[in-house]
Amino acid sequence: MNRTYSRRASLSLAATLVFIRVQLARAEEAEVGIDNFSFTPAELTVKPGATVIFENHDDVPHLVVTVDGKHRSKALDTDDRFSVAFDEPGEYAYFCALHPHMKGKIIVAP
């Protein structure tokens, strides 16, 4: 009885761990830094469902907007962050709406 219980508990624990791992995978995060009027890295590949965090390290504001217009940050002052979750596979070109020569791309691929 004890043994059966123990085995069940183990299975349950394993299932929980698998569940947690799935959750962690779903919560993948990646960061794009903004330094010296450049996105770093300028091209970033993430898994579907990943959250990309843009962080401005310049002493002037930047404003991240995707070319398709679906995602738009507020004006990011120094050290401000902007998070976007990318669920659908594809390529998402973006730029700085204040300094449009600043360009980057997020590639979402399984």
Added chain:
Amino acid sequence: MTCREDEGVDRRQALECMIWAGAGVLWTLSGGVPKSGLIGSATAAEAGFSFVQISDSHVGFDKPANPDALGTLREAVDKIVAAPVKPAFMIHTGDITHLSRPAQFDDAAQAIGEAKLDVHYVPGEHDVIDEGQGKAYLERYGQNAKGAGWYSFDQAGVHFIGLLNVVDLRAGGMGNLGDAQLSWLAGDLAGRSDSTPIVVFAHIPLWTIAPEWGWGTEDSAKALALLARFGSVTVLNGHIHQLMQKVEGQVTFHTARSTAFPQPAPGTAPAPGPKLVPAGELRKLLGVRTVVYQPGAAELAVTDIALAQ
């Protein structure tokens, strides 16, 4: 000599009055060749007028390149107040604020208001980054404006055009005027005599200075084509926080200093942005501009005055 506005200002007086306590070097551009030393050689002419330009005050900026941008704006206004000739009005070529926040607009308005002049604004990209993407600017300064904020007005025979090239920017591009504004400009110029002196002012330069830094306007050639028939066109800009000039046919371009912080010259740094200089150097790189119009003169006389020598 005295410099009193109510007596009218002849060319000689205007030129002398422009040298504010020896603070500025007077120069004009003729055919692309800078000339100076006109003082004393000019002959009396009809009364003209002067106006001042300030730019890129970035109120709210507090980073090491200038921890007190509001303070240096106040110093710039003090320069204008101290001028021996009262200007007819002021233009501000954008980036009034750093982050389009209401308190920054308020502080800027209060500091600039000390000049007690009418002020004609155009926004910079820093003035249209509120939640409403320019709504805050238009509510304050857009009463007489069309579209996102362009307009024109006349002063003593000179036609002034405030253009807006900081919205609807496209990935990889530079400043942008857009078809609606260009169409309005064509209508605004229609019927005006070729001899009407034109002053165009906008935030981002209307000629391409550094495309890799976005220092230019994508469709400025279309605007310049509409202006090509006029005998005297002066284009005043901000955005790049340093003095640059160019002459192309009948058009003279002048970019202005900031009142907040300098930026590097193209090719001298990996990126644009606030340039940190020794504290004693900062005010030599900030300043205000006065422009004098004399009827009959092809070029307006432009004088740039630094906050400190």
